[in-house]
Amino acid sequence: MIRVGIIGATGYTAFEAIRLIQGHPQAEVTAVTSRGDEGKSIVEVHPALRGSIDLPLSLADPAVLAQQCDVAFCCLPHAASAESVRSLREVGLRVIDLSADFRLREVSVYEEWYATKHPWPELLGQVAYGLPELFEDQIKGADLVANPGCYPTSAILPLAPLLQAKAIDANIIVDAKSGVSGAGRTPKLVNLYCEANESITAYAIGSHRHQPEMVDVLERFTGVQADILFTPHLTPMDRGILATIYVQGPGLTAAKVKQMWNETYADAPFVHIVDAPPATKHVSGTNHVHMGAFDAGGRVVLCCAIDNVTKGASGAAVQNMNCMFGLDQTMGL
Amino acid sequence: MIRVGIIGATGYTAFEAIRLIQGHPQAEVTAVTSRGDEGKSIVEVHPALRGSIDLPLSLADPAVLAQQCDVAFCCLPHAASAESVRSLREVGLRVIDLSADFRLREVSVYEEWYATKHPWPELLGQVAYGLPELFEDQIKGADLVANPGCYPTSAILPLAPLLQAKAIDANIIVDAKSGVSGAGRTPKLVNLYCEANESITAYAIGSHRHQPEMVDVLERFTGVQADILFTPHLTPMDRGILATIYVQGPGLTAAKVKQMWNETYADAPFVHIVDAPPATKHVSGTNHVHMGAFDAGGRVVLCCAIDNVTKGASGAAVQNMNCMFGLDQTMGL
Amino acid sequence: MIRVGIIGATGYTAFEAIRLIQGHPQAEVTAVTSRGDEGKSIVEVHPALRGSIDLPLSLADPAVLAQQCDVAFCCLPHAASAESVRSLREVGLRVIDLSADFRLREVSVYEEWYATKHPWPELLGQVAYGLPELFEDQIKGADLVANPGCYPTSAILPLAPLLQAKAIDANIIVDAKSGVSGAGRTPKLVNLYCEANESITAYAIGSHRHQPEMVDVLERFTGVQADILFTPHLTPMDRGILATIYVQGPGLTAAKVKQMWNETYADAPFVHIVDAPPATKHVSGTNHVHMGAFDAGGRVVLCCAIDNVTKGASGAAVQNMNCMFGLDQTMGL
Amino acid sequence: MIRVGIIGATGYTAFEAIRLIQGHPQAEVTAVTSRGDEGKSIVEVHPALRGSIDLPLSLADPAVLAQQCDVAFCCLPHAASAESVRSLREVGLRVIDLSADFRLREVSVYEEWYATKHPWPELLGQVAYGLPELFEDQIKGADLVANPGCYPTSAILPLAPLLQAKAIDANIIVDAKSGVSGAGRTPKLVNLYCEANESITAYAIGSHRHQPEMVDVLERFTGVQADILFTPHLTPMDRGILATIYVQGPGLTAAKVKQMWNETYADAPFVHIVDAPPATKHVSGTNHVHMGAFDAGGRVVLCCAIDNVTKGASGAAVQNMNCMFGLDQTMGL
Known part of the structure; x- marks a missing residue:
């Protein structure tokens, strides 16, 4: 033991x-x-x-x-x-x-x-x-x-294979939504039930500490310095992060994204490439990662759901x- | 009467x-x-x-x-x-x-x-x-x-003055989060309490009917045809929409955005330009619109909060x- | 004004x-x-x-x-x-x-x-x-x-007419469920979102300060000193109190309860006697009081719903x- | 296997x-x-x-x-x-x-x-x-x-030792609060997010099918036919049942209740006798049972928390x- x-x-x-x-x-x-x-x-x-x-x-x-x-x-x-x-x-x-x-x-x-x-x-x-x-x-x-970090996990996993393959521009938007447990257990006004419930809001726009972590780790793995605009949101739920990520690249399609993911994560037991948009509830309390890619008017939207407290x-x-x-x-x- | x-x-x-x-x-x-x-x-x-x-x-x-x-x-x-x-x-x-x-x-x-x-x-x-x-x-x-439409309201109001002034590129991302009431009152699996609660998910990515409405109305008002990538999300709350909008333009800053908003909405009694990131709770049950603009690494993030059932x-x-x-x-x- | x-x-x-x-x-x-x-x-x-x-x-x-x-x-x-x-x-x-x-x-x-x-x-x-x-x-x-007080309002209104008419025993159980706003806006661990959400619990069992208020006011109005066992519960919602009240009396029926209520509250604009069990959502944000009475094996169950912050x-x-x-x-x- | x-x-x-x-x-x-x-x-x-x-x-x-x-x-x-x-x-x-x-x-x-x-x-x-x-x-x-049944589990476990010991009157009130998952996964209006969220309500007062189950099983184990008034409540959370149970008996105290529980459940690995009022969150996703007893003006209040879907x-x-x-x-x- x-x-x-x-x-x-x-x-x-x-x-x-x-x-x-x-x-x-x-x-x-x-x-x-x-x-x-x-x-x-x-x-x-x-x-x-x-x-x-x-x-x-x-x-x-x-x-x-x-x-x-x-x-x-x-x-x-x-x-x-x-x-x-x-x-x-x-x-x-x-x-x-x-x-x-x-x-x-x-x-x-x-x-x-x-x-x-x-x-x-x-x-x-x-x-x-x-x-x-x-x-x-x-x-x-x-x-x-x-x-x-919780947000970096939800952004690095979908982005690393694409940056490594130089399939996407370095210019990336990560719009992430987290449950309130991410804010910790110290009593603060914004984390009170009656403040957070029935509300969603962005915070630390362009200034969250997880942004340089994403950039640093992605560069470590891919050699590419990404220009990530990261917007975290406080979402009325205990757990979960959904990262909605906007990428583009020449000839990029959702199908190609999935192919790159499949190669990089063929042996990753917790990474699951899904067809329907992933929901945080589907990974709640687990170490699993649900990732989906979706074509949208010439660009591609990536969605990655994890449990912020688990994975x-x-x-x-x-x-x-x-x-x-x-x-x-x-x-x- | x-x-x-x-x-x-x-x-x-x-x-x-x-x-x-x-x-x-x-x-x-x-x-x-x-x-x-x-x-x-x-x-x-x-x-x-x-x-x-x-x-x-x-x-x-x-x-x-x-x-x-x-x-x-x-x-x-x-x-x-x-x-x-x-x-x-x-x-x-x-x-x-x-x-x-x-x-x-x-x-x-x-x-x-x-x-x-x-x-x-x-x-x-x-x-x-x-x-x-x-x-x-x-x-x-x-x-x-x-x-x-509810989503169009949350996107058109912040975007119209900027497009009209040709201050932003036509290439725009609207990442919007809505409470479950937006899905209506007809019983469906996805809208059950135990499906929607403690979960956030995107849906209809790149294919939601409110996207052409945004484009059409913005063109009607500004003459500019915007290329909007719109991603709606189902959020575990009764009411509210938060639209997080990613724009860029030469020399664009949050301060300039607010100035344009102030001019267009000087006489609009329900539009409020706020400094802190707007939260849907702050407009719940009201016809008010809270809009904020934030600098983030050379780009500008717009946030717009409305009550989806009211405004x-x-x-x-x-x-x-x-x-x-x-x-x-x-x-x- | x-x-x-x-x-x-x-x-x-x-x-x-x-x-x-x-x-x-x-x-x-x-x-x-x-x-x-x-x-x-x-x-x-x-x-x-x-x-x-x-x-x-x-x-x-x-x-x-x-x-x-x-x-x-x-x-x-x-x-x-x-x-x-x-x-x-x-x-x-x-x-x-x-x-x-x-x-x-x-x-x-x-x-x-x-x-x-x-x-x-x-x-x-x-x-x-x-x-x-x-x-x-x-x-x-x-x-x-x-x-x-919020809890006393939800208990006194249904009980006063019955005690005044000496239709019920003085021995009464009030099991009440309140939204978290009742705990106030000062940050405390128990009121954090991640503590209160997805949970219900009793507190201050037999020792809540609203119990003597109920007894005192009911005596003031009816002359009867009630023996009230009061159990408040913290419920995962912003607003609302539902009081479930257990009473008994010789020949007491739900129909007789409603008759007494109708007499006392004939001119009370906010009191509504309802047939289906009242829900706190039905009075949310209003000053209304929904009261129902239900026969249950020889006893009668009273339910009273108010918004704890409004009524x-x-x-x-x-x-x-x-x-x-x-x-x-x-x-x- | x-x-x-x-x-x-x-x-x-x-x-x-x-x-x-x-x-x-x-x-x-x-x-x-x-x-x-x-x-x-x-x-x-x-x-x-x-x-x-x-x-x-x-x-x-x-x-x-x-x-x-x-x-x-x-x-x-x-x-x-x-x-x-x-x-x-x-x-x-x-x-x-x-x-x-x-x-x-x-x-x-x-x-x-x-x-x-x-x-x-x-x-x-x-x-x-x-x-x-x-x-x-x-x-x-x-x-x-x-x-x-879920409700019977939450009522029978705390009551069986007390009835068996003839320590309480047969006349018992069970006021129970359940998460929405108890209502099943078939889409129905009352189980929609926007109907159940931010609301608590009683239902099937005095007529829920779990009442005869409680009575039958308690009689099977104790030989005593209890007269149980059972009121279930729909509570805005996914999971969990809290049963608040009102009992009385000659000389009955919370301490004596706990002593009887300790004897009956000495070898029961999932039953935990707790001092603070149990909360459903504390048993969420587990097979554990948290039971507490509280003195209240001559009567005793029992609280029992389980996860309705697990235990x-x-x-x-x-x-x-x-x-x-x-x-x-x-x-x-």
Whole structure:
């Protein structure tokens, strides 16, 4: 059994990670940490975990965690996460970092978009990006994996094969719609039920931190620097991201898009190319990715649906863990 | 008092029309018709109207309606609507048609997109398009007004001033998100609570009938033929449309967009140019339009929020009625 | 025109009060106050009010308010409200208090349930309870009205006629379901979208402050001291309360219940006795009350649906204002 | 591997059964049948199953099914189900019937409440009721199990120990709130998104078919004939049932209730006795049961939360299958 520690266990991604690992045939959660709720039971914080786990929350102590765990899932906010990752790596723990701290390759880009000093800048550019569909080889031997952002996952998967084949212009529009869980579990006015319910709105138009992540990772995989206009939207649902992506290229058709996807993802167990427009409900609570391509007046519209908390966060983390430990990617998912 | 007949009174737009008219200081509903529920009380069909109206549903009889009403709101499906409109006009009733039957100017375009013969083709091209923000003069004296489609309203209002000023390329993307009421009140699998809830999906990509309406009306107002790629989305909420529109043009900025909007809509009482991204909740149940423009990497993103049932249908119909009868546009709204 | 000041204008009940008053033919909001957001525009705090009002939030200054307003709607939390009411009454303003501070008759009961000293205890027992369906005479001449709690409104209206007629046992169960807006607009974990959505739960079982209010007001009207077991539930919707009430009595039938209701509420314009089980959607955004009675194995089940923010708060406040100023109860509602 | 056939595979309970079985380590779905969608892929009907199963829907042929399966889950409507069960039993298949056809012991009660002739009446009274928490011994050796109704599960589990101990009066109120999936997948007006969303309503007050099931099963287990007043409510959420149950008895307290529950359910892996009021979200997608007891003015309020589609239907069916085949009850759940 792989023993897993969850660092920062009180949020939604931590919840989903625990839920998945407790259903995994070869992994189990052996430690859960929290700075604010230490001493409480994890079940008190996440009543929906009752019956699948029973552990007290403790303060994160790297030396203790090194005894209790084989791998840590770091679910802290950015910057705090990098510091935690550093201390966990120093005691030899393998780490999957769910924050944004090790996703970008350039310190300057990180510090511009995240407006903070990076706590461990020398590592940037050397950390595997945890999208096994594209970077499986780098993940396999890794001791540290940067788990992808939710929006980037929904955009990179459909775009990477097309950019790699130079089949589309670099000029791309990503109009993405996310459930409210993407905003985290800290009480804020905009995330109140009566604010978010019965409403849809764009936010952070042209200024969301996941935009440079999309560009950086796509360039890493394809060599092409895409010019992505990214508009996220807050959608009245718990979970799910639907990315509607507008691309064009000489002679591009939906059929050709699907052919390129089929080639790149022939062995990707979670990627499904669908005929009808994908709906977030069809991937809810799963690690699956539904992708469709549609002709529309000479251009092509791509739709990609994922569960933002599963494939967009903790499901991908389990998939990465499976890769790191030599298990089948789909185990427990 | 203006006496209003509601033709086809059992759906959501009819409900909203009755709700608004019963709160209007100079109008009242005097007849409600239905082919399937005649004999029932309107309150039985729409329990939320209890206390504001008490009328039995009857079969539509033009001669009788001509006695009972000054104006008819026709809330029937397309094709059926044009036939009804014809019979109502023949007895001299003024009509606001909420269907798509008189929105387009060309019979051939209508018959291609709606896949049916038009029952009264000779009128096409002569009917006022009921968007008083752009066509007030034509509406004022009209006996028949074609009430706009919900999606077109959300796209035409932000785009018309920019196209008219030739400030944007004709190549435009409209990514729109609608509440489920837009799908009507007829029971269908996709509109069941458990199918639509906790899900967002695109539909009719590149093939929705509101696309040619947008193009036709924008050309009518601006002389420019736009190439619009339109993607509608079904969003888990009762009401509301958010259109996220991607435009570009030489030297175009959000500030310039707002300036053009301010000029065109200086006297439009329902159009509000907002700084924060508009949310559908902020216009819910009202006839208001919230529009914002945002710079994003050299391009400009426009967001327009309306209530699809109010400004997108029955609120606009009341606004049109006010224009037709010489009342202040905002009366009762 | 009645000039209305809204004291504590940033919450949901204040929003609804402003929305209603701005649609009222003989009233208008002339002042809006806030301790935390003074200087901001009311539209910045409530974007959904754009187009219906444009006032800056100011600190509440009784002397200034006395110049600006004829009546104040006090929308502050309990205890803070009583202090504000006192200062407003001292400058001669008529006040409708939407807090719980003047609803109970006994200081001891108030101080037990609200766990605080009452700032103006000598007034308790002398303030009109703002349910015009039962206490219209006291409201008519009043300078201060205690606006009812949302849950009490949904329970008192169906129960009062039955208790008065001594047709039911005093032993009563009220199982009530409320939308999330009842929890207010202050960010708290339990009111986050992702906590409240897709979930229903009871809370404050047997210990909710609205229970003694129900008992006190029913005794005031009927002379009977009811033994009410009250269980509120948080329901995944913005608005609405459905009270399901279990009563029994010798020979009691649903038909007899409806007869008693018909007598008591013959002249009550907002009370509607319905045959099908009432749904909160049918009263959403209105001041109406839908009440049904159903036979069930020798006992009778009463269902009462209101909008918690309208009839359960600000709609009732407008109704009370109408009574206080000699207008028709339904004006603007 | 246990080979499972799903009879009537297009509804929500069938979907959930397939989802669970495909994640079960010792079972797999080997046949899916449908009368209306034969020939289609199961993934076309349930896109959310993509990646976990790939089978065509066929017409149910008992002889073929007997070759393909070890056990059948019958997910048909009542009456149709009993006929199907008969034909499946005749070819020797073990059957778990998710309909109501074999839950009651008396033909007369069945025929009164279901208003139809029972197709196989001689079996009534001899079929195991599939609630392993109470009837494990009968389920273990059974070839046919009647899977419980969703509401009965939520009421019987908290009530059985208290009635058995004669700790409560027979006079009981069950006020239950269910998500919309309980209404099935057939398009009907009341289940449309725009009808059910933002609304809560009672239905079938005192006349729901699950009431005699509660009474019958409780009597079977406890010997006591309860007088249950049952009020179901349609709640705006996909899944979940919360039963709020009002009981009283001499000296009864919440603490005593919990003690009785602890004794009865000491070995029940899915029953959890909780301190805070249970929420349906805390059991969503799981087979767990959260039960709480609360003192309230001399009476006791019981709250029981389950997922109506999982523990209330298909999760229980898998639990029953585990019992029938000698596996650990919790396997795959």
